[in-house]
Amino acid sequence: MLENKLVVSALVKVLPDFTSEQISEKLEAPKSTDMGDIAFPTFTLAKARHQAPQQIAAALVSEINPDGFEKVVATGPYINFFLDKQITSRHTLEQVLAEQANFGSHTTGSGANVTIDMSSPNIAKPMSMGHLRSTVIGNALANITEKNGYVPVKINHLGDWGTQFGKLIYAYKTWGNEAEVKADPIATLLRYYVEFHEKAQADDSLNDEGRAWFKKLENGDQEAHKLWQWFRAESLKEFTAIYDRLDIEFDSYNGEAFYNDKMDKVVDTLSDKKLLVKSQGAQIVDLSSVNPNLTPAMIKRSDGATLYMTRDLAAAVYRKETYNFAKSLYVVGGEQREHFVQMKAVLALMGFEWSTDVEHISFGLITFNGKKMSTRKGDVVLLKDVLDDAHELALKQIQEKNPALKNKEVVAEQVGAGAVVFHDLMNDRTNNFDFNLEEVVRFEGDTGPYVQYTNARAKSILRKAAVTEIGDDLNLDDAETWDIITTLNAFPTAVQRAWQQREASIIAKYALTLARAFNKYYANSKILADDAQLNARLALVKSVTIVLSESLRLLGVKSPEEM
Numbered sequence: 400m401l402e403n404k405l406v407v408s409a410l411v412k413v414l415p416d417f418t419s420e421q422i423s424e425k426l427e428a429p430k431s432t433d434m435g436d437i438a439f440p441t442f443t444l445a446k447a448r449h450q451a452p453q454q455i456a457a458a459l460v461s462e463i464n465p466d467g468f469e470k471v472v473a474t475g476p477y478i479n480f481f482l483d484k485q486i487t488s489r490h491t492l493e494q495v496l497a498e499q500a501n502f503g504s505h506t507t508g509s510g511a512n513v514t515i516d517m518s519s520p521n522i523a524k525p526m527s528m529g530h531l532r533s534t535v536i537g538n539a540l541a542n543i544t545e546k547n548g549y550v551p552v553k554i555n556h557l558g559d560w561g562t563q564f565g566k567l568i569y570a571y572k573t574w575g576n577e578a579e580v581k582a583d584p585i586a587t588l589l590r591y592y593v594e595f596h597e598k599a600q601a602d603d604s605l606n607d608e609g610r611a612w613f614k615k616l617e618n619g620d621q622e623a624h625k626l627w628q629w630f631r632a633e634s635l636k637e638f639t640a641i642y643d644r645l646d647i648e649f650d651s652y653n654g655e656a657f658y659n660d661k662m663d664k665v666v667d668t669l670s671d672k673k674l675l676v677k678s679q680g681a682q683i684v685d686l687s688s689v690n691p692n693l694t695p696a697m698i699k700r701s702d703g704a705t706l707y708m709t710r711d712l713a714a715a716v717y718r719k720e721t722y723n724f725a726k727s728l729y730v731v732g733g734e735q736r737e738h739f740v741q742m743k744a745v746l747a748l749m750g751f752e753w754s755t756d757v758e759h760i761s762f763g764l765i766t767f768n769g770k771k772m773s774t775r776k777g778d779v780v781l782l783k784d785v786l787d788d789a790h791e792l793a794l795k796q797i798q799e800k801n802p803a804l805k806n807k808e809v810v811a812e813q814v815g816a817g818a819v820v821f822h823d824l825m826n827d828r829t830n831n832f833d834f835n836l837e838e839v840v841r842f843e844g845d846t847g848p849y850v851q852y853t854n855a856r857a858k859s860i861l862r863k864a865a866v867t868e869i870g871d872d873l874n875l876d877d878a879e880t881w882d883i884i885t886t887l888n889a890f891p892t893a894v895q896r897a898w899q900q901r902e903a904s905i906i907a908k909y910a911l912t913l914a915r916a917f918n919k920y921y922a923n924s925k926i927l928a929d930d931a932q933l934n935a936r937l938a939l940v941k942s943v944t945i946v947l948s949e950s951l952r953l954l955g956v957k958s959p960e961e962m
């Protein structure tokens with residue numbers, strides 16, 4: 400936030416009642432670029448000074464020392480600063496080149512933990528596009544969290560417990576067979592599960608059988624436990640293959656089953672605090688005192704079995720005790736909104752002040768070429784297929800554009816996976832969106848490959864120039880580069896806002912803006928011309944690759960050297 404530094408220090412001198420932070424927070428971008436580069440609104444000063452904001456702005460401008468700025472003017476209630484292009488360009492490039500990948504980092508988090516519940520697919524089922532969203536949004540938020548000075552703890556809250564495993568065990572034991580499962584684990588288990596639901600529609604007693612097997616599983620029945628473990632291990636193998644492709648790692652795989660022996664404590668606390676109420680045999684917590692619209696949270700079924708909610712309550716407490724988080728994020732689709740509102744309400748009733756640090760990071764529905772997906776009916780779009788298709792599409796374009804490229808397969812994977820991830824992250828997370836692979840993997844337009852391609856192009860300019868070191872002469876003052884300079888300068892603020900709003904899309908949109916600014920410059924100027932500003936232009940190109948690569952890294956997208 401170098402641009403602000405000059406402005407802030409000019410303002411502090413004339414506003415002794417304010418700290419630099421307070422001033423910094425107020426700075427805005429003017430409505431249009433011809434009105435200046437940075438604006439300071441004076442509205443909040445009006446009351447204390449008994450003056451109109453317009454008057455205050457005019458008075459302050461006459462006091463401000465304009466050295467180091469092109470000019471400083473009052474426009475209505477705003478003080479508008481026009482930065483000196485040469486000074487700002489030099490400072491910006493110096494800073495980016497000195498800080499490299501650290502440019503844009505903040506220390507706000509002071510090393511506090513932020514737990515991020517992410518991905519969390521259900522075992523014995525293929526991972527869905529919804530889980531992909533959770534995985535990539537969670538991963539990007541983890542990187543952004545870290546860039547803001549926190550320590551992210553990535554938790555995969557595997558859906559490895561619940562009545563559905565009773566159903567699956569029943570199905571397997573009744574019409575399944577070992578060889579069949581071994582040959583193709585997830586697909587076969589999914590088929591059993593789908594068949595179970597079909598049969599249960601005609602014969603409700605199957606549901607009782609399923610519940611009975613889950614009860615056995617919860618009570619530690621050996622046979623049930625062995626089958627469950629087998630299903631879980633096979634599922635994890637498939638999930639891990641996808642995580643590897645996306646290069647995403649977790650700090651914990653403590654899934655729902657992990658909380659088996661931790662739920663009693665929660666239930667006891669609830670009962671000690673007289674929060675548990677019997678309702679039709681089940682045990683519930685009435686939430687109407689928190690919010691009259693909330694339905695009660697079910698803690699125990701009438702047969703004594705615990706629920707998704709019970710395990711989530713135990714997990715929330717465990718996470719506080721284990722990580723002492725500053726924030727506890729749950730990256731889960733919007734359809735579970737009510738669940739998390741209920742969970743927070745129960746935690747608040749239990750007296751945990753930290754319940755306000757628990758946040759549901761909701762996201763919208765993803766459709767694939769207009770189709771919704773449902774595992775119950777078995778018509779799923781497999782993630783592996785999506786990534787494979789993206790890889791093929793990327794490869795085709797590379798073969799057309801750059802047939803001589805050496806490691807085509809590696810780059811195609813980076814571009815294909817990167818395209819899928821980038822597309823997922825470039826929309827505000829709560830938006831619903833449709834997925835059309837052809838568009839997503841294109842090298843032009845608002846896509847990940849476009850940003851990767853721009854970055855590779857910048858890198859190739861540097862290779863062509865073959866400079867080993869960038870010199871000190873960093874003076875640039877032309878209109879063409881100014882757009883890039885101000886965009887580079889906006890990166891630290893983008894990183895900060897992405898964290899504050901829990902929005903990775905801010906980084907994705909930022910990367911597109913920088914890529915567009917650079918491409919425009921590239922098309923209109925001779926970067927490698929042998930003149931006095933060559934060094935400064937190479938510094939600019941280098942800075943662009945640093946910030947584009949870092950933006951992509953934050954999103955979890957690779958930066959190929961060539962493509």
Ligand code: ARG
Pocket residue numbers: 516519520521556557558711714729731
């Ligand atoms: N396994 C769940 C599902 O697929 C998501 C779990 C989200 N995390 C949580 N702590 N509830 O719907």
